[in-house]
Amino acid sequence: RIYRVQAAGAAATRPIDVVSLSSDKLVQLLAHPNGWYADRARVEMARRRDKTIVPGLKAMARRRDDRRMALQGLWAVNASAGLDDEFAVEMLSHSDPRVRSWTVRLLGDRRRVSGSVGSAIGDLAGRETDPVVLVQLAASSRRLPSAIGLPIAGQLMQKTAQAKDPRLPLMTWWALEEHVAGDRKRVLGLFRKDSPLWRTAEGRRCGLLLVRRLAAEGTRAGYEACVRLLAEVPGPLAGEADKRMAQGLEERADGLTGLGTGGLFNRFGTTEASALKRKKRSFDELSSGLAGHIRKRWEADRDNGFWSDLAVRCGVEGAHRYARTWVADRQLPAAKRARWLRLLRQYGEADVLPLGVKHFRSGEPTEVRSQAMEVLGRFGKPRDLAVIVAAYPKLAKSLQPRARQLVFGHLETARAMLELVDRKQVQAKTIDVVELRALASHKDPRLTALVKKHWGRISAGTAEEKLATMRRFRNDLRAGRGRPAAGRELFKKQCAACHKLFGQGGKIAPDLTMTSRKDLDALLVNIVDPSAVIRRDFLASVIVTTSGRTVTGLVVDRKGDHLAVADSKGKTIRVPKADIEVERVSDVSVMPERLLEQLAPQQLRDLISYLQGNAP
Structure with a gap:
């Protein structure tokens, strides 16, 4: 000791x-x-x-x-x-900024000050230029009553020195937002149409953030306050304010996440340590005021994509009926009809299902049929998705990959799809082996037998088999030299959908540039057995929807009212949060096994030489 x-x-x-x-x-x-x-x-x-x-x-x-x-x-x-009032006011005018800053802090710690001291702090906020004092003023203004704290925040939003300290804009918004719940009327009073805040960069930024904050609150009081604020936004900012309002409405269901480990264990992760803890929030229906604001803008330009999307999403009266009318109008361009069907699929209810069945079965253009298939995928039960299986042999090739994803998500339709292969109505070689990995979650003996019959063994190998595979690959690598240029093309085909190397490639898997690529053993282990060690940021999720559909992949975006889930090919699927019944972490990597086994020995040497190279 x-x-x-x-x-x-x-x-x-x-x-x-x-x-x-x-x-x-x-x-x-x-x-x-x-x-x-x-x-x-x-x-x-x-x-x-x-x-x-x-x-x-x-x-x-x-x-x-x-x-x-x-x-x-x-x-x-x-x-x-x-520290009486008279001395505190004196210290607020001290020549040293650190003394002024500490005086503000000590007064803010009291959480309540006299009117004279509050006025002196407000005067200081108006004349202060030192970034340290300004940041402290912002921190203390949120701790003081709104009658004193909000004028301080108002002064800070008029400062032109915000750019000198990257923390000050964040602290200023933090100070303003603290008073929104307790004194909404006074907060809105800062942003009248003739307010000088709309003429400063920081004032405009905070005003637009406030629009988003009120819409995201998800309460009728918040909606009405949002409408009042939108009425005060100057004309040149009206379009941006409407976008912030829409963003807030999309974020209503998002709860706060728990405190993490600050990235301490981000390099490695396990399913036990990384169980997803999602918090959902319930929210009120739109108030008449905000619904009226959206309806007025939409009715003024019903072809406007932004307002159409918002009107359907928020269930504005007449929007869903109007969308159905446009979907049924065969005189319209297919792209426009498909867009309206997409909106109904994203923001409609289960009563949209018959519309999806109707337009999938009929001789519709590919764009419309694609969205109709998505309607079936979201709202349909296995018996409804049977129409996709029945139509699959004659389905447009551009729609077949997505059709397979949808039907493989249900045991009954997955089995029916593989029966088509067994009856030679669908060629086995047209289905990527990687897609078949999703079938393992069904744990069905008949599916397993059909997969083995037509594609061979695709399940994970044993530890002994993987070690033998690595020895065979090392022998192949020692037999000759690789060609990095040819390896680059193989990387683009096999890896770049997910991985990035030398600044090129996808983002849903680890960037390989700064990894231990030079260590051949480590490189082969990660390719041959990708599920052995999975970084926390890249743990896959298994999502089961209320219709029974299973979606497996990496959740790349949780913002708004949908989850964006990327599959092993880098393609993104959007799953409405309202449809999610179960979400759990998978102990299997999104990266498929046996990737290298489809390569010839020379191709293997080419790819590894590029992966271990120093330049693109």
């Missing part, structure tokens, strides 16, 4: 019994070169609350020639309960 650390040759110092010292001696101790003694002296002052030393401490705090002693004096005055 270490009791004391001191420099070699340092003279021994005699301990000071701080508690036994007189109050005057405590004041002298504030100048001790060892800051620990100054700290202990202030603690003793706080215990004694000796008013006789306060005048001397105030004189110390007024010093302009020594910042350290000025701060020691201010802190000691506060510890001795001597």
Whole structure:
């Protein structure tokens, strides 16, 4: 155990019994070169609350020639309960910015100040230019009552010095947002149409954030406040304000996430340590005011994609009926009809299902049929998706990959699809082996037998088999030299949909540029057995919807009312959060096994030479 650390040759110092010292001696101790003694002296002052030393401490705090002693004096005055209103106002005008900053902090810690002190802090916010003081003003303004804190935030939003400190804009919004729930009327009063805040960059930024915040609150009071604020937004900003309102409405269902580990364990992850903890929020239906605002904008331009999307999403009266009319109008361009069907699929209810069945079965253009198939995928039960299986042999090739994803998500339709292969109505070679991995989650003997019959074994190999595979690959690699240029093309075909290397490729798997690519054993282990070690950020999820459909992949975006899930080919599927019944972490990597087994030995050498290279 270490009791004391001191420099070699340092003279021994005699301990000071701080508690036994007189109050005057405590004041002298504030100048001790060892800051620990100054700290202990202030603690003793706080215990004694000796008013006789306060005048001397105030004189110390007024010093302009020594910042350290000025701060020691201010802190000691506060510890001795001597920071009265008159002295506080005086210290707010001190020439040293650190003294001003600490005065603001000490006053804010009280959470309540007098009117005169509040006015003095507001005046300071108007004239202050030092970034440290401005950040402290923002931090303290959220701790003070709104009658005092909001004028301070208003002054900060008019500052042009925001760009000098990257923290100040965040702190300013933090200060403003704190008062939204408790004093909404006063907050909105800052953003009247003629307010100077709309003429400053920070004021505009906070005003638009406030639109989003009120819409995302998900309460009728929040909606009505959002409408009132939208009415005050100047004309040039109206379009951007509407976008922020739509963004807030999309975020209504998003709850706060728990505190993580700060990235401490991001390199590796396990299913036990990384179980998803999602918090959902319920929200009110739109108020009449906000619904009327959206309806008015939509009715003014019903072909506008933004307002159409918002009207259908929010269930504005007449929007769904209008969308159905346009979907049924065969005189319209197919792309426009498909867009309206997409909106119904994304934001409609189960009563949209018959519309999807109708337009999938009929001789519709590919765009419309594609969206009709998505309607079946979202709302359909296995018996409904049977129409996709029946139509599959004659389905457009561009629609077949997505059709397979949908039918493989249900046991009954997956089995019916593989029966088509067994009856030679569908060629086995047209189905990628990677897609068949999703069938393992059904744990059905008949599916397993059909897969083995037509594609061979695709399940994960045993540890012994993987070791044997690695030895065989090492032997192939020793047999010749690789060609990096040819390897680059193989990387683009086999890996780039998910992985990035030298700045090129996808983002749903680890960037390989800074990994241990030079270590051949580590490289082969990660390719042959990708599920052995999975970084926490890339753990896959298994999602089961209310219709019974299973979706497996990496969740790449949780914002808004949909989850974006990327599959092993890098393609993204959007799953409505309202449809999710179960979500769990998978212990199997999104990256499929046996990737290298389809390569010839020379191709293997080419790919590895590129992966281990130093340049693209």
